[in-house]
Amino acid sequence: MASTHISKLTLTNFRNYTALSLDLQPGAVVFTGDNGAGKTNLLEAISFLTPGRGLRRAPYGDVAREGSDGGFTVHAHVEGENGDAEIGTGTTGSDAPGEAGRRVRINGANAKSAEDMLEWLRVIWLTPAMDALFTGPAGDRRRFLDRLVLAIDASHGQRALDYEKAMRGRNRLLAEESRDRGWFEAIETQMAETGVAIAAARAEMVRLLAAMIEKLPATGPFPQADISLAGTLENQIGLQPAVEIEENFRRMLAEGRERDRAAGRTLEGPHRSDLIVSHRPKAMPAELCSTGEQKALLVGIIISHARLCGEMSGTVPILLLDEIAAHLDAGRRAALFAILEELDCQAFMTGTEAALFSSLRGKAQFLTVDHGSVHPTEDA
Numbered sequence: 527m528a529s530t531h532i533s534k535l536t537l538t539n540f541r542n543y544t545a546l547s548l549d550l551q552p553g554a555v556v557f558t559g560d561n562g563a564g565k566t567n568l569l570e571a572i573s574f575l576t577p578g579r580g581l582r583r584a585p586y587g588d589v590a591r592e593g594s595d596g597g598f599t600v601h602a603h604v605e606g607e608n609g610d611a612e613i614g615t616g617t618t619g620s621d622a623p624g625e626a627g628r629r630v631r632i633n634g635a636n637a638k639s640a641e642d643m644l645e646w647l648r649v650i651w652l653t654p655a656m657d658a659l660f661t662g663p664a665g666d667r668r669r670f671l672d673r674l675v676l677a678i679d680a681s682h683g684q685r686a687l688d689y690e691k692a693m694r695g696r697n698r699l700l701a702e703e704s705r706d707r708g709w710f711e712a713i714e715t716q717m718a719e720t721g722v723a724i725a726a727a728r729a730e731m732v733r734l735l736a737a738m739i740e741k742l743p744a745t746g747p748f749p750q751a752d753i754s755l756a757g758t759l760e761n762q763i764g765l766q767p768a769v770e771i772e773e774n775f776r777r778m779l780a781e782g783r784e785r786d787r788a789a790g791r792t793l794e795g796p797h798r799s800d801l802i803v804s805h806r807p808k809a810m811p812a813e814l815c816s817t818g819e820q821k822a823l824l825v826g827i828i829i830s831h832a833r834l835c836g837e838m839s840g841t842v843p844i845l846l847l848d849e850i851a852a853h854l855d856a857g858r859r860a861a862l863f864a865i866l867e868e869l870d871c872q873a874f875m876t877g878t879e880a881a882l883f884s885s886l887r888g889k890a891q892f893l894t895v896d897h898g899s900v901h902p903t904e905d906a
């Protein structure tokens with residue numbers, strides 16, 4: 527399997543970096559440094575090389591360096607199967623906040639949309655904030671699943687935007703106490719079409735991922751996880767033809783108008799779906815597992831997803847693993863590093879102590895992060 531890597535990363539006015547230029551190697555790259563040094567900021571910068579709001583989902587105004595004019599840039603030289611590419615993204619101080627305010631340039635030309643970056647590289651991340659993925663709100667798990675889909679299917683982002691736009695239109699009609707059947711029907715037909723497409727893409731991802739997870743050992747550091755989807759639409763996918771499901775969803779929306787009007791929003795649909803994960807060897811829902819076990823389940827899912835991406839697109843994605851060593855014992859860390867080596871992808875990892883990554887000595891690029899500057903780690 528081929529892999530893509532970033533060979534140069536250049537930042538201006540990004541978080542605590544005024545100007546930074548880093549030469550990077552393929553394979554494992556380990557950033558170490560004190561708390562608050564700027565390690566996660568580097569991963570966040572790389573996460574902007576894929577559509578969306580990055581791994582913190584922060585407003586762009588927060589990302590631009592404090593004291594700058596409000597704009598920032600992230601630039602990468604990418605080397606991969608399709609050749610080399612120059613990818614740049616950022617905002618100017620005058621841009622409106624939000625996704626629309628981010629510009630993307632590929633090989634010197636303005637990209638039509640941020641999704642054009644997916645032609646050159648795919649980036650997947652795991653952050654400490656995701657430690658609460660199984661115990662937190664369903665929306666976080668839904669977004670996680672959507673990111674997994676997006677890494678393989680670039681059109682998923684547009685589907686989600688189209689659905690949300692239609693749903694906002696319906697919610698507006700509900701709020702205005704509108705009884706205009708024509709308007710409702712037009713919007714609900716659109717919601718049914720895009721909603722079923724979203725649910726089908728998620729259900730397909732779950733199916734493919736579950737098959738890939740099946741290849742993980744039943745016991746050991748990263749055990750198989752049972753993954754299933756509970757959701758109004760997803761559960762029907764595979765049981766019924768898509769046109770029937772669309773028709774059912776459309777009818778459900780029409781019949782639910784009064785109820786939704788009282789609630790002030792659309793109560794059912796793919797925007798309410800959840801991803802259910804359980805620990806198969808323990809026969810236990812993921813949320814009841816220990817912190818370290820939950821982390822191992824997540825890592826198992828991410829590794830399987832990276833393999834899946836590799837098999838489907840021919841290229842393994844770039845992985846961002848923030849504070850990955852924090853909850854993993856020495857056995858799990860060694861197993862993870864061995865799997866990353868076998869996957870042969872560029873994997874950026876962070877931690878406060880280089881010692882946590884000692885089994886990568888001589889194999890990984892070790893860089894020390896020091897409050898706005900980065901240099902090779904001396905004794906690595």
Ligand SMILES: Nc1ncnc2c1ncn2[C@@H]1O[C@H](COP(=O)(O)OP(=O)(O)OP(=O)(O)O)[C@@H](O)[C@H]1O
Binds near residue numbers: 541590
């Ligand atoms: N817009 C900004 N402008 C300047 N500095 C910023 C901005 N946003 C965040 N910072 C600074 O970046 C630093 C945090 O960096 P980061 O989260 O990357 O730390 P870290 O090395 O991952 O730390 P930890 O080990 O604690 O997770 C903080 O000192 C914070 O004040």
